[in-house]
Amino acid sequence: MSTVTTSLSDSPMPRRGAAADQAPLEPRLTRAWLLGIVGSLLLIASAFLPWTYDPALLGNVTIVGYPAPVQLMAIALGLLALFMTLVRKGPLARLGRHLGSPSGLKRLGIGSLVFMLLVLVGVATSDPALLAAADPGLWIGIVGALLVAAAGFLLPVRKVRSEPHQRFAGWVEILVIVALVALVLFGAAYGLGIEDAWVFVLFLTFVFAIGAGLAGGGFFAWLSIVAAHHSRVLLLATFLAAFAFPFTQGGSNANMSIATQVIIFAATAIGLNIVVGLAGLLDLGYIAFLGAGAYVAATMSESTFATIGWHPPFLVVVLIGACFSAVLGLIIGSPTLRVSGDYLAIVTLAFGEIFRLAMNNLDGAHGPNITRGPNGIPAIPDLEFFGFNFGDTHNLLGVDIPRFANYYFLLLLLLGLITLVFSRLNDSRIGRGWIAIREDEKAAEAMGVNVFGLKLLAFAGGAFLAGLAGTVKAHHDQSVTPDQYQFLESAFLLAAVVLGGMGTIGGVLLGAVVLKLLPEKLRFFSEYRLLMFGLLLVLMMRFRPEGLVANKRHQLEFHEDDEELADEIEHVHVEKVS
Structure with a gap:
């Protein structure tokens, strides 16, 4: 066993007179x-x-x-x-x-x-x-x-x-x-x-x-x-x-359904974490990008109600859906990212509502028949790769793997890809530029950071990741309707980022699990669930505003007078370097 010392000032030797101070204690x-x-x-x-x-x-x-x-x-x-x-x-x-x-x-x-x-x-x-x-x-x-x-x-x-x-x-x-x-x-x-x-x-x-x-x-x-x-x-x-988690559920399709919903929610929240957690841009209409990817997958699926006659392979659909969401991010970001703060929040909120209303109106009566309006696109078939149908129950190592468990493995791979992209961006020069913009936009611009370009990239990158998750969500849910993409869903995604810890991966995953799992397991409290959720957020903002899993440096910004936290951060930083 060994300990890593930091500096002479960190020596465990008590300061002068400390023994006398400690005696009465x-x-x-x-x-x-x-x-x-x-x-x-x-x-x-x-x-x-x-x-x-x-x-x-x-x-x-x-x-x-x-x-x-x-x-x-x-x-x-x-x-x-x-x-x-x-x-x-x-x-x-x-x-x-x-x-x-x-x-x-x-x-x-x-x-x-x-x-x-x-x-x-x-x-x-x-x-x-x-x-x-x-x-x-x-x-x-x-x-x-x-x-x-x-x-x-x-x-x-x-x-x-x-x-x-x-x-x-x-x-x-x-x-x-x-x-x-x-x-x-x-x-x-x-x-x-x-x-x-x-x-x-x-x-x-x-x-x-x-x-x-x-x-x-x-x-x-x-x-x-x-x-x-x-x-x-x-x-x-x-x-x-x-990957071992489905083997602990004894073939329960209901439990795996909750688990897949948590992963979809977490993957989408990580994309939002780029926009909010790294770049510091308040986006209240982010759910629209998830919906855009889902609608692309639905309209290009082999559903009887699909409105586009082209049915490319799913991997092609994934890229098309993600790119379509990214293009929407560029379209909405180009004119609006020149504003910030409350104005940006209002514009993104309006974009989310515009998307939902547009999906309602593309029904053939008020516009071209693309989304079938409020009826949506149901009966989306399950995915099938090389003869492996995700809708069938398979037996692996003596354990039944039901439909949602099959999607769980696919979504887990998708979550790993999104996590890898986020971590690489966070550690890159682009990520440092985003953090500089979040901390002080004017100072970042004065230091030569391309503020508008990086903000636009954050918007498009976050939308791209949400589109990826949306294409899988369409086949997982087997239907796409406009009411799935309301403002409340954007609010929950934002709450997952803030509750878990902005700019962190583990924090967002934990926040997504808490916010998606609690409503499912607390149906006993019916209408009081939202009250409990609001109470939880109030308590978090009061006692831990930095989130459940926060970056230590970011945590210190909320607790500037905490000398013990400052000492701990110094120890951790020096030991990691050593």
Whole structure:
């Protein structure tokens, strides 16, 4: 094991007088340490006791000594809380110097408390008499989570700068990456298979609590360094896990339908990320480019209702649809990209509505019969490559691969291509020009950057990627209608970019998963789904405006006064360079 030092100023030696400052904090640290241990043990112990008397609730949490999946989540929260407590004092205290801020335990404690309170709400829905519905095990878990949160608040703030992140042997770091990717695969398969709405909400809360605790403890900062050193291993493990996902669904066509919709949404959002995340251009009509690619594929398909008599191979259709969308981007961008800010947003919003209305009017009565108006183009046949029909169920390695799983593999390849294009553009001279325009357009122009040309390229490039996704979406949905491409869809795409983290790939993928998966799994809340979505955005803008997965430099712009974050970014930057 080795650590990478940064500079003399980053030495773990305390500053002058630091020992005297830290001495009064020792009793407070001891109290927090004891509270954390007791709370963690209570949280773990509660999972082996019944939480309610009704076996129909939350997957049967009534059996003593046999934890249900929801109770296993409480055990995981307790074990992580116990570990994060022990590294603050005692034999494991050496690890605490490499785990960053003590806020990790506080965040984990708050998340655990929210988790247990949501369990209480879920149990109470069966019986208005709250005290009668919950068994002692649930109350013990709530007390334990409360003690963990209190321990997090009692932990003294570190007065000296944290040490550089610990590095381990290469095989250990690779093993951690593989295990983490496998854990994500298992979590995605389990979450998609949850049918109980309350259990799904608790699972999401559990994931966010674990993520918040690990982020506060510096795990993700360490992981970013390890990922930079083993980027090929991470990329290979991620794609292998993604390709293995259909084999975990037991031939479920419904779950794979949700997964394919998520990938289409994510691929389109990455294209929008070029326009919004890199170039800083607010586009509120981006869904029109996805629709343009879909309509090209539909009109050139072998559907009985197709209005164009030419049926070229699908690969040719893909290029035509992507280029057509790019041309639309050039047409709308040439006269409008000379304005910016609110004016650009209004113009792009109008373009999205113009596209939808034009598709409605190209019905043969108000214009040429190209799109069949509001009726759209249904009965689009499934794709077929070299005798392989995507609409049939195939058996691979003893597992049934249904229709949507076939499209899942195709869309995964498309997503990989779009991700590659985005990453290459981001790291290129063009990408740096886009970022310069986003940060300060006037300064970029003064430094010789071709502002208008790069903005136009961003618009056309993003439209091209959306057109690619649209051509596959037409065959996946088997129909194309104008009402699929409303303004609300553009708003959701923009929200995925902002929520996940502008300018990042992982952030946009995570944002797309959250915004596409939640409405599908939370149908239990019916009309309250949009309210929950709006609440989520408000909380994100308040507590994490940089997004779920943000670029560290971009994150610092939102937290200029956070000295600890500045130190962490400096450590990460120097260690990556080393």
